[in-house]
Amino acid sequence: MRVALIEQAAAMLVAREPVTLRALAGRVGTSTMAVYTHFDGMPGLWGAVRQEGFARLARGLAEVSPSDDPVRDLAALGAAYAANAVENPALYRAMFDAAADLPDPGAAGAGFAVLVDAAQRAVDAGRFVAADPAAVATRFWAAGHGVLLLVLSGVLPDEALDEHSPALAAAVFTAAGDDPERCAASVRAGWAGL
Amino acid sequence: MRVALIEQAAAMLVAREPVTLRALAGRVGTSTMAVYTHFDGMPGLWGAVRQEGFARLARGLAEVSPSDDPVRDLAALGAAYAANAVENPALYRAMFDAAADLPDPGAAGAGFAVLVDAAQRAVDAGRFVAADPAAVATRFWAAGHGVLLLVLSGVLPDEALDEHSPALAAAVFTAAGDDPERCAASVRAGWAGL
DNA sequence: CCACGTTACATAACGCTGCTATATCTAGCG
C-alpha cells in the first residue's frame, strides 16, 4: 500500500496531474485514510515521494560504471543526473522544494557521495591539483542544478542544457586544476553517454 | 489598490506567512473581489508578484555602477543578485516557480541584459577572448542560481554561498578566457561589494 | 443638474482541498 501510494503519486507528478488526496486514493483503489495510516497526511506523503525521487536518482548515478578517467566519470555522472531530472521534471522540482527535511537524508547523501568519490579519484590521479573533492563536487552539482532548474522551469530553452552544462562542467574541472584540453576531451566523452 | 495588494502579498511572502486570498484581502482592508477585479484571480496576482520581484531585482542590478574592470562588474552584479535573493528568499523562489509565463517578460530580460552588457565589455576589453557574451552571462547566472537555490532551500549551509559563488564565477570567467590570477582579483573585488 | 453606464467593492454561496472523528472490517494469536 505504501509503495502503491508513493508510485501513484510520483506517476501523477510526472503526468502533471494535480496530486490531490482523493484522486490519489481513488487511483490506487483505496480510501483517503490510507494516506494517514501510512504517511500521517499529505506532507508525509510528499516526504516519501521526495525520498523515492532521491533513491531513483542515486540508483541512476550508481549505474554509471567508473572508468580509468575520473573526470570523464564526473561528466558521465552529471549526464546521468541531468537525464534523470529531464525524464521526470516534476519529480525533480518537487524533490528540491523541501529537500532540507527528508525522512532519511542519507539517501540524498549517497548520491552526492558518488560525485565526491569521483572527484577524490581525480585528485588521486593528479588531475585535480590541491583541490577539495567535496568543494569540486558541490560546485559541479550546484552549476548543473542551476541550469537544470532554469531549463525545467522554461526560462532557458531545452537546448541550453546541452549547450551550457558541459561548458560549466569543464569550467569547474579546469578551475580544480585539470588541464583544459584534456578536461574538454574527458567532459565530451562523459557527457556523450547521455 | 493594485500596488497595495502586490506589496502586501510580497510582504506576506517574505514573512513566510501563507498568502491566502482572504488573509490578503483582510490585510489591505478590502474584500476578496479586489483580487479578481485587478488580477482576475490568484494566478494573476502571483504573476504580478513575480513581476514585481524581477523589477526589484533589475533595480538592484542597475544600482551597480560600472567600473573600468568589467570582470569586477560581473562579480559585483552577481553579489547584488545574490544579496537581493537572500534578502527576500521566499520571493526569489516564487519568482522562478513560473518565471516562464511572466505578464511582461521584458522586465526579467532587462536584468539579464545588464549581465550580457558587462560580459560584452569584458570581451571588448580583451579579457574574454573569443567568448560569446550571452553564453558567459547565462552560465554565470545558472551557476549562481543553482548555489542560491540549494542554499535557500536549506540543502547547503548559508556559508556555501560565499564559499562557492566566487569560485564558480572565477571558473566561468577564466573559462571565457580571462587570466586566472587577474580574474581572481577582479572577482574578489566585485564580490566584496556585497 | 441630472440620469446614465461603467467600474470597484461587499456579501453569500459553491465545489474542492486536507484533515479528523467514528464505525467497520480484517487478520493474528492465545
Add this chain to the structure above:
DNA sequence: CGCTAGATATAGCAGCGTTATGTAACGTGG
C-alpha cells in the same frame, strides 16, 4: 473460537479559490 490491534471505509469539518449577485461611487452626455 474469541479477542484484540491495525487498516480501511464513511461522514463531516474548516479552509481554500472562485463565482454570482447586489450595491455604491465615479465620470459623462443630454
